[in-house]
Amino acid sequence: MSPRTTTGTSITGHGIWHPETILDNPELCVAFNEFVRRQNAKHADEIAAGKREPLKESSPEFIIKASGIIHRYVEDKTGLLDPDRMCPNIKDRPEDQLSIQAEYAVNAGKRALERAGKTGEDVDLVVLGCSNLQRLYPAIAIEVQDAIGAHGYGFDISLGCSAATGATQLASQAVRLGQAKCALVVVPELTTGHMNWKERDSHFIFGDAAVALVIEPTANAKPGSWEIISTQMASKWSNTIRNNRGYLDRCDPDTENDETSKLFHQQGRRVFKDVVPMAEKFIKDHLAAHDLTPQQTARFWLHQANGPMNALIAKRLLGRESTREEAPIILDEFGNTASAGSLIAFSRHNEDLPAGSYGMMASFGAGYSLGSLLLQRQ
Numbered sequence: 001m002s003p004r005t006t007t008g009t010s011i012t013g014h015g016i017w018h019p020e021t022i023l024d025n026p027e028l029c030v031a032f033n034e035f036v037r038r039q040n041a042k043h044a045d046e047i048a049a050g051k052r053e054p055l056k057e058s059s060p061e062f063i064i065k066a067s068g069i070i071h072r073y074v075e076d077k078t079g080l081l082d083p084d085r086m087c088p089n090i091k092d093r094p095e096d097q098l099s100i101q102a103e104y105a106v107n108a109g110k111r112a113l114e115r116a117g118k119t120g121e122d123v124d125l126v127v128l129g130c131s132n133l134q135r136l137y138p139a140i141a142i143e144v145q146d147a148i149g150a151h152g153y154g155f156d157i158s159l160g161c162s163a164a165t166g167a168t169q170l171a172s173q174a175v176r177l178g179q180a181k182c183a184l185v186v187v188p189e190l191t192t193g194h195m196n197w198k199e200r201d202s203h204f205i206f207g208d209a210a211v212a213l214v215i216e217p218t219a220n221a222k223p224g225s226w227e228i229i230s231t232q233m234a235s236k237w238s239n240t241i242r243n244n245r246g247y248l249d250r251c252d253p254d255t256e257n258d259e260t261s262k263l264f265h266q267q268g269r270r271v272f273k274d275v276v277p278m279a280e281k282f283i284k285d286h287l288a289a290h291d292l293t294p295q296q297t298a299r300f301w302l303h304q305a306n307g308p309m310n311a312l313i314a315k316r317l318l319g320r321e322s323t324r325e326e327a328p329i330i331l332d333e334f335g336n337t338a339s340a341g342s343l344i345a346f347s348r349h350n351e352d353l354p355a356g357s358y359g360m361m362a363s364f365g366a367g368y369s370l371g372s373l374l375l376q377r378q
Contacts, residue, residue, distance in 0.1 A: 013214035015111025068307020072207025072335030104188030120148030125180035129167030161365020207335030241366035304341030
C-alpha cells in the first residue's frame with residue numbers, strides 16, 4: 001500500500017432527527033388512487049375519444065418493487081392524503097421565528113454535538129447542505145449558527161443529492177486549513193414540499209428528515225471517531241433530474257402554476273442506466289487511489305434513492321450480492337431523503353465496526369453530481 005495519506009480531520013459526532021408522522025404505502029395509495037379516479041372521471045370524454053391517456057393507479061406492491069420503500073417520515077400527511085390537495089400542509093412562519101428548515105437542522109445538530117461532547121459555543125463553522133432551500137437569503141446556516149450559539153461563520157450549499165457529502169467535504173477542508181476548529185454539517189431535508197404527489201412514478205419517493213455531523217481535527221478526536229482519509233467530487237451535466245422552482249417563476253404567466261415542470265421530476269429509467277456504472281467507477285477509482293479494493297472496505301454508506309439501484313451498485317463493486325451489513329439500507333424506513341440518505345445510513349450503521357475498518361460514504365444525484373468520502377475507524 002502507498003504511504004498513508006489523510007485529511008487530518010475526523011467525524012466526531014453524528015445525529016439524526018425526523019418528524020414523528022409516518023406515512024405508509026397503503027394509506028398513500030388510497031389517497032393517490034382516489035385522485036386518479038376523480039381525474040379520469042373528470043376527463044372521461046377526452047379519454048374515451050382517445051385524446052387523453054387515463055391516469056394509472058398505484059399500489060403498495062408497485063412501490064416496494066420500484067423503490068424498496070415501505071414508509072417514510074413526513075412533516076404533514078393531512079394534505080398528502082387529501083385527494084383535492086395532494087400537497088403537505090406546512091404553515092409559513094413569521095420572520096421573527098425560527099424557520100422550519102433551520103429547526104430541522106438544529107434538532108439534528110444538537111444530537112450530533114451531544115455525541116461529540118460539544119456544545120453550540122464550540123462550533124465556529126456551520127455548513128448547511130440540502131437538495132432544496134426554503135429561501136436563498138439570509139443563509140439558513142447563519143440562522144442555525146445563531147440558534148445554537150455558534151461562532152465564526154456559516155453558509156449554505158446546493159448540489160442536489162450530493163449537497164450533504166459536498167458540505168462535509170467543505171467542512172473538512174476548512175478544518176484542515178485552520179479556518180475552523182469545530183465544524184457542524186447540517187442537512188435539513190424537508191423533501192415532501194418539492195415533490196409532485198400527483199405523479200404515479202414518483203408520488204412515493206420522498207420523506208422528511210435531518211442529519212448532522214461534527215468535523216474536528218483528528219488530533220482532537222476520541223477513539224471510535226471516523227477519520228476522513230480523503231474526499232472526492234465529480235459532476236457531469238445531465239437534464240434527467242430537475243426541480244425548476246425558483247424566484248423567476250412569477251415572471252412567466254404561462255408557467256407560474258405549472259406543477260409538472262416546477263416540481264421534482266426525473267427520467268427514472270435513464271437515471272438508473274446512467275448512474276449505476278458512473279457510481280461504480282467513481283467509488284472504485286477513489287479506493288484505487290489508496291491501493292484499496294471494494295473487498296477491503298467494510299461498509300458502503302450509499303445514497304439512499306432507490307433500493308434496486310443500491311443493490312446493483314454494491315453487487316458491481318463486490319462482484320457478488322452484498323449483505324445489508326456491507327451496504328446498509330435505510331430508505332425502507334425513511335424513503336428517499338435526498339442528500340441526507342448516505343449520512344443517515346452512516347449514522348445508523350457505523351458503531352459496530354472495529355478500529356482500522358475502512359468505510360465509503362458516497363452520493364450520486366441531480367447534475368449529475370457525485371461525492372465520496374473514504375473513512376477509517378479510529
